[in-house]
Amino acid sequence: MKNITLLIIKPNAVKKHVIGDIIQKLENDKFEVLAIKSFVMTEAIADKFYEMHKGKSFFPKLVDFMTNGLSIAIILKKSNAVLDLRNFIGSTDPQSASKGSIRALYGDDITRNAVHASDSDENVLREIPILFSDEELGNNKIKL
Numbered sequence: 001m002k003n004i005t006l007l008i009i010k011p012n013a014v015k016k017h018v019i020g021d022i023i024q025k026l027e028n029d030k031f032e033v034l035a036i037k038s039f040v041m042t043e044a045i046a047d048k049f050y051e052m053h054k055g056k057s058f059f060p061k062l063v064d065f066m067t068n069g070l071s072i073a074i075i076l077k078k079s080n081a082v083l084d085l086r087n088f089i090g091s092t093d094p095q096s097a098s099k100g101s102i103r104a105l106y107g108d109d110i111t112r113n114a115v116h117a118s119d120s121d122e123n124v125l126r127e128i129p130i131l132f133s134d135e136e137l138g139n140n141k142i143k144l
């Protein structure tokens with residue numbers, strides 16, 4: 001399972017019209033797209049997806065941001081996918097994200113940081129089924 005991960009292009013990046021650019025950069029870096037969908041995150045999904053952050057001061061702001069606009073979810077394949085994608089997107093705060101990373105390029109602030117990437121194999125397994133149905137995964141022959 002170490003070769004699959006999840007990326008979300010968050011609403012601020014979708015509004016900047018950089019979906020294509022982000023996917024191109026991923027493909028140039030040898031990530032393979034296994035599945036892709038657009039969706040608007042509901043409060044119920046946000047509650048589940050970000051359950052480890054419930055009770056933190058930034059949680060209401062995070063949910064408000066994520067539920068107000070279109071997002072793109074992408075299942076990606078590459079060897080060492082989880083770590084590679086985390087390096088590719090840069091650190092949580094765009095101000096300190098490494099030069100050329102997605103968050104440095106397209107993040108607006110620590111909340112509106114352009115993209116999400118799973119941080120462990122365990123979270124890949126937790127997060128993907130929140131966003132993709134069994135049917136969507138099965139149709140794409142994705143085995144978690």
Ligand code: ADP
Nearest residue numbers: 053058062091092110111112113115116117119
């Ligand atoms: P990451 O997305 O890098 O894994 P976290 O899991 O810690 O970061 O946080 C989830 C998301 O919550 C971040 O991507 C960001 O949108 C938001 N967030 C995290 N920390 C803060 C903070 N201190 N202030 C505002 N928003 C935050």
Ligand code: MG
Nearest residue numbers: 116117118119
């Ligand atoms: Mg995280």
